[in-house]
Amino acid sequence: MAVKIGVLAKQVLDPEMPMAAFRIDGDTKKVVPPPNIPPVVNGFDENAVEAALKIKDGQEATVTVISTGTAFALDVMKKPLSMGADELVLLQDDAFQNTIDSFLTAQLLAAAIRKLGGFDLIICGRQASDWDNAQVPLGVAEILGMACISLGKKVDVQDGKVRVERIIPDGYEVVEAPLPALVTVSNELGQPRYPTLRGIMAATRKKPTIWSAADLGLDASDSAPRITLRDLFVPVSDQECEIIEGEDAADSGRLLALKLREDKII
Amino acid sequence: MADGTGVLIIGDSSGGELASTTAELLAAGQKVASELGEELSVALLGDTLDAAAQQAIAHGAQKVYAVNHPLLAEYQIDLYLAALEALCKEISPQVVLIARTNEGRELGPRLAFRLGVGMAQDCLEVSVDASEKRLLANRPVYGGNAIAVVSCDQTPQIAAIRPKAYEPAEADPSRQGEVVSFPVDLNASQARTTVVDTVMEAAEGVKLEDARIVVSGGRGLGGPEPFAHLEELAKIVGGTVGASRAAVDSGWVPSSYQVGLTGKTITPDLYITVAISGASQHMAGCSGAKVIVAINKDAGANIFKEARYGVVGDWESVLPALTAAIRELTQA
Numbered sequence: 086m087a088v089k090i091g092v093l094a095k096q097v098l099d100p101e102m103p104m105a106a107f108r109i110d111g112d113t114k115k116v117v118p119p120p121n122i123p124p125v126v127n128g129f130d131e132n133a134v135e136a137a138l139k140i141k142d143g144q145e146a147t148v149t150v151i152s153t154g155t156a157f158a159l160d161v162m163k164k165p166l167s168m169g170a171d172e173l174v175l176l177q178d179d180a181f182q183n184t185i186d187s188f189l190t191a192q193l194l195a196a197a198i199r200k201l202g203g204f205d206l207i208i209c210g211r212q213a214s215d216w217d218n219a220q221v222p223l224g225v226a227e228i229l230g231m232a233c234i235s236l237g238k239k240v241d242v243q244d245g246k247v248r249v250e251r252i253i254p255d256g257y258e259v260v261e262a263p264l265p266a267l268v269t270v271s272n273e274l275g276q277p278r279y280p281t282l283r284g285i286m287a288a289t290r291k292k293p294t295i296w297s298a299a300d301l302g303l304d305a306s307d308s309a310p311r312i313t314l315r316d317l318f319v320p321v322s323d324q325e326c327e328i329i330e331g332e333d334a335a336d337s338g339r340l341l342a343l344k345l346r347e348d349k350i351i
Numbered sequence: 352m353a354d355g356t357g358v359l360i361i362g363d364s365s366g367g368e369l370a371s372t373t374a375e376l377l378a379a380g381q382k383v384a385s386e387l388g389e390e391l392s393v394a395l396l397g398d399t400l401d402a403a404a405q406q407a408i409a410h411g412a413q414k415v416y417a418v419n420h421p422l423l424a425e426y427q428i429d430l431y432l433a434a435l436e437a438l439c440k441e442i443s444p445q446v447v448l449i450a451r452t453n454e455g456r457e458l459g460p461r462l463a464f465r466l467g468v469g470m471a472q473d474c475l476e477v478s479v480d481a482s483e484k485r486l487l488a489n490r491p492v493y494g495g496n497a498i499a500v501v502s503c504d505q506t507p508q509i510a511a512i513r514p515k516a517y518e519p520a521e522a523d524p525s526r527q528g529e530v531v532s533f534p535v536d537l538n539a540s541q542a543r544t545t546v547v548d549t550v551m552e553a554a555e556g557v558k559l560e561d562a563r564i565v566v567s568g569g570r571g572l573g574g575p576e577p578f579a580h581l582e583e584l585a586k587i588v589g590g591t592v593g594a595s596r597a598a599v600d601s602g603w604v605p606s607s608y609q610v611g612l613t614g615k616t617i618t619p620d621l622y623i624t625v626a627i628s629g630a631s632q633h634m635a636g637c638s639g640a641k642v643i644v645a646i647n648k649d650a651g652a653n654i655f656k657e658a659r660y661g662v663v664g665d666w667e668s669v670l671p672a673l674t675a676a677i678r679e680l681t682q683a
């Protein structure tokens with residue numbers, strides 16, 4: 086039987102954008118997306134898509150990508166489809182704007198996963214590069230009562246079990262869990278595949294399923310916020326850098342050594 | 352707002368000793384507990400907790416909840432969660448602090464979800480809002496490009512604190528405290544994940560997290576071979592080698608070398624970066640270094656905004672000269 090895989094993916098501000106373009110509106114406590122820099126699929130979530138597609142390369146599987154937000158750039162969010170995912174489900178509603186509150190986001194995603202009939206395996210990025218919360222996948226696993234393995238760099242499915250190489254500070258451990266399970270993955274999984282021309286063509290033809298808050302029939306008690314954002318600001322560094330300049334690069338290196346010695350750092 | 356009592360620290364005593372990250376939490380917790388006028392306690396999970404319990408008290412815990420069970424001898428997420436959930440439901444703490452280690456970064460959120468509350472992940476600092484007596488957590492977001500101050504709306508208020516964000520609390524062996532045994536009912540079948548193998552791949556020598564001097568290389572090195580030059584310099588100064596994510600992603604060094612937001616947090620006395628641009632996600636792991644030195648050929652690189660000393664130049668010329676001069680100076 087085909088393995089039914091769900092991937093959770095978030096649309097985020099491009100984290101590789103120039104730092105100078107990063108701006109906060111102090112009144113609304115929001116990051117202002119720069120007008121000329123398109124959003125991207127969160128990098129770790131692309132790793133999650135790749136992990137799912139690797140499983141699909143080796144056995145019969147379907148890959149459904151699920152995302153929640155208020156407004157989507159469709160061409161961006163279709164990237165997983167053009168990489169080879171089968172379906173895209175977008176939970177889109179103005180009510181879904183509070184993404185700093187992982188509790189609310191996990192409730193939404195769990196409701197959608199239930200509506201989709203559940204999955205054998207859910208794969209997620211370890212964290213989103215905007216709020217860096219690293220909580221939503223763990224919350225989804227808790228709400229749905231699934232076994233959960235975090236920080237994977239290799240994910241295999243065999244005989245009703247998932248086998249994950251999980252990163253630990255000085256290496257990795259191999260962890261197994263029976264399905265259904267949820268796994269988070271990190272960039273150590275390797276470069277996600279590029280969309281193929283055929284993939285792009287297929288993705289253009291595919292229509293995402295779009296669900297609003299009403300479609301998900303959420304209970305009001307689930308949507309009480311758990312986190313309040315009190316302030317949001319750009320930290321200032323008062324570090325003054327002393328540039329060491331010798332006659333040439335090698336001389337600068339030598340002078341740097343002298344400086345460090347003088348300061349008794351070495 | 353149901354209020355709860357006390358500040359509970361989720362301690363780590365793997366290996367029989369109190370972990371330094373727990374002593375750091377005790378430093379953070381002492382301040383919070385005294386501002387709230389609450390008791391400071393530590394939960395320890397394991398099968399032999401006596402030594403660590405006394406160490407926790409010496410470092411400032413007024414009470415230790417010793418959760419003794421043979422199934423807690425080794426960290427297993429589902430069993431640890433079950434034990435912590437039972438403890439929190441029994442004692443209803445007002446605040447729970449946990450270290451954002453590999454274990455804490457998954458235990459904290461999952462515990463919060465189980466208790467139906469929110470949590471603040473990867474915090475640099477926690478304080479108390481004087482008027483409302485709520486916990487305020489400062490956490491870097493957008494890869495460190497911004498700081499968010501958040502509070503939790505329910506109780507317990509849970510925060511995971513980044514390792515090394517606080518200096519460990521001082522030990523004073525004359526301190527007195529109470530050790531309360533907290534029995535839990537656990538069953539091996541509650542564990543849903545099994546570790547079948549462990550593979551270590553860290554470099555030999557000084558651990559990156561403990562090194563006094565770290566020399567890190569980035570994408571600008573252009574390949575794995577130049578890391579030998581970094582090793583050479585590190586060896587002379589008794590330090591160790593780290594890397595940016597770009598160098599790790601390129602496969603030049605194992606991921607255990609990575610410094611940064613999703614790599615290691617280090618606070619060496621001296622941090623030398625070679626051909627690293629200084630992205631906020633990299634700086635997230637090393638901004639606690641006492642002195643940062645940058646070698647980069649681009650004078651506009653962000654690293655020069657964070658460094659104490661900088662050399663604008665090609666590492667291929669700068670590094671050998673630096674290494675030779677340091678060798679001469681330190682061996683003279």
Ligand SMILES: Cc1cc2nc3c(=O)[nH]c(=O)nc-3n(C[C@H](O)[C@H](O)[C@H](O)COP(=O)(O)OP(=O)(O)OC[C@H]3O[C@@H](n4cnc5c(N)ncnc54)[C@H](O)[C@@H]3O)c2cc1C
Binds near residue numbers: 569609630664
């Ligand atoms: C969610 C998220 C998490 C991340 N986590 C981490 C993390 O934990 N750690 C981390 O490091 N990064 C992390 N990153 C990536 C980070 O954003 C940067 O992409 C990365 O740090 C860049 O690495 P680098 O400085 O080596 O490469 P680059 O940014 O490409 O910089 C290379 C530098 O080398 C210089 N250079 C080139 N040639 C020479 C030469 N011959 N001599 C001297 N200088 C030269 C260049 O001027 C340039 O400044 C993360 C990103 C995201 C989105």
